[in-house]
Amino acid sequence: MITCKATLDPAFIVAPVPPRLFGSFVEHMGRCVYQGIFEPGNENADGDGFRLDVLELTREMGVSVVRYPGGNFVSGYSWEDGVGPVSARPTRLDLAWRSIEPNTFGLNEFMRWIARAQAEPMLAVNLGTRGVAEAVSLLEYTNFPSGTQYSDLRISHGQREPYSVKLWCLGNEMDGPWQLGHKSADEYGRLAAETAKAMRLVDPSIELVACGSSHAGMPTFGAWETAVLEHAYEQIDFLSLHAYYKKIDGDPVGYLASADSMDNFIAGVVATCDHVAAMKRTKKQIKLSFDEWNVEHLPYIPEENQQAWEHAPRVAEDEYTAEDAVVIGNLLISLLRHSDRVAVACQAQLVNVIAPIRAESDAKAWRQTIFHPFALTARYARGDVLRVEMHSDTTIDSPSRGDVKPVDMVATRDVNDGSTTIFAVNRSVSDAALLDVRIVQDDTYTIVEHAVIGGAHLSAVNAQSDPARVTPLPSTAHELTDRGITAQLPPASWTMLRLAAPDGR
Ligand code: AHR
Numbered sequence: 001m002i003t004c005k006a007t008l009d010p011a012f013i014v015a016p017v018p019p020r021l022f023g024s025f026v027e028h029m030g031r032c033v034y035q036g037i038f039e040p041g042n043e044n045a046d047g048d049g050f051r052l053d054v055l056e057l058t059r060e061m062g063v064s065v066v067r068y069p070g071g072n073f074v075s076g077y078s079w080e081d082g083v084g085p086v087s088a089r090p091t092r093l094d095l096a097w098r099s100i101e102p103n104t105f106g107l108n109e110f111m112r113w114i115a116r117a118q119a120e121p122m123l124a125v126n127l128g129t130r131g132v133a134e135a136v137s138l139l140e141y142t143n144f145p146s147g148t149q150y151s152d153l154r155i156s157h158g159q160r161e162p163y164s165v166k167l168w169c170l171g172n173e174m175d176g177p178w179q180l181g182h183k184s185a186d187e188y189g190r191l192a193a194e195t196a197k198a199m200r201l202v203d204p205s206i207e208l209v210a211c212g213s214s215h216a217g218m219p220t221f222g223a224w225e226t227a228v229l230e231h232a233y234e235q236i237d238f239l240s241l242h243a244y245y246k247k248i249d250g251d252p253v254g255y256l257a258s259a260d261s262m263d264n265f266i267a268g269v270v271a272t273c274d275h276v277a278a279m280k281r282t283k284k285q286i287k288l289s290f291d292e293w294n295v296e297h298l299p300y301i302p303e304e305n306q307q308a309w310e311h312a313p314r315v316a317e318d319e320y321t322a323e324d325a326v327v328i329g330n331l332l333i334s335l336l337r338h339s340d341r342v343a344v345a346c347q348a349q350l351v352n353v354i355a356p357i358r359a360e361s362d363a364k365a366w367r368q369t370i371f372h373p374f375a376l377t378a379r380y381a382r383g384d385v386l387r388v389e390m391h392s393d394t395t396i397d398s399p400s401r402g403d404v405k406p407v408d409m410v411a412t413r414d415v416n417d418g419s420t421t422i423f424a425v426n427r428s429v430s431d432a433a434l435l436d437v438r439i440v441q442d443d444t445y446t447i448v449e450h451a452v453i454g455g456a457h458l459s460a461v462n463a464q465s466d467p468a469r470v471t472p473l474p475s476t477a478h479e480l481t482d483r484g485i486t487a488q489l490p491p492a493s494w495t496m497l498r499l500a501a502p503d504g505r
Contacts, residue, residue, distance in 0.1 A: 075128025082106020128181025
């Protein structure tokens, strides 16, 4: 058995858990919007066409913020197409996903839906085929009280009060050659700065995210961030990161340790932001918005890109395994560990498309395996993230990563009730691990919950015919010690341990 020792000291705090860390993403892509969150006429939908079963699962998941409407989709989108009387809205070609876009769901529908989901909206403006003027008119429509063309247009569409949307993305993945209106770093950096300047003139209270790299493997990674920040540092609040992790042939440990790649990516972007801050001699610190992250296995569109134009085609409907859920649990550990710099994170996407929730027209929506670590982390990562000192007696070998630490862990502590929650992952596929956690505190604890995902049946999925095949299972493989707690972590598993202070304080 692998042995790992960790020390927690409630005095050593990384940062309060950022409320926006448990975000998601709704894009006009495949069946995420249409037949996902919105399916008028479905027996599970309400009078607005919102799937009530999907809304219920979204709330259960603890989704705190939702990015909309894209994604690659936004770079060819005209927001005006999606507002006003539905019968007058145009049907368009969506060039990003080779789909037919009927525009029956748009901004006002999304804002009604997000209120029901009890989450915060995060809107993206089109800086691909459009620019400063359209970003400003969209902001005027959403946030300006009244008495101007676009604010009065909103009112004429039945929404008297401004929406006061705070969080805005300045385009999407503008470094990617696949992006409509793809730009060089200098072109995008200038445009982001000018768009931000103009948007802040409309509403100084907004928070702005500039595009970082589409993934850490982009040839321009690092140089892109530096150039964009040189132009836009003073105008923006956040820089984005996107990453989708995949299985690695012949290297299950490498896949289970995907969070190491996330750690490195975040460290690189933090270093770049701080490098530009030093060059600019500014005290302002840029935070990170990891606004697309997930694991994925299916291609988005066939390589020849010749499929028929369709409305809401089945795209990237990954069926996730128990192993994927373990990886997702570890990615959430990485995000929490970096909560001093990662202020926003959105798992991509919410329903059907690379998603924790699945919906079919003839069934109630169900939870994919990856739903569970997200929901438990969103619910129980409370208070402050604690710094974890970890040591293990061994490393495990990954052909693609080299030596990998077998166990990864993070902990949070809620000062209000004295509770501590430990999230841990064993990335060894062959050996269980004994996690020995020392907690620097006079109090003893009681164990409230010990839940495990994985450990066996790693390829099991939650199919429509068996939607609860993979769920978190209770475990008793733990022991309170005079200095903390020990717990056994099965091979290839994710674990949550909830500890309460004896007096419930
Ligand atoms: O989430 C799917 C797509 O992945 C998004 O549209 C794009 O931003 C990314 O490449």
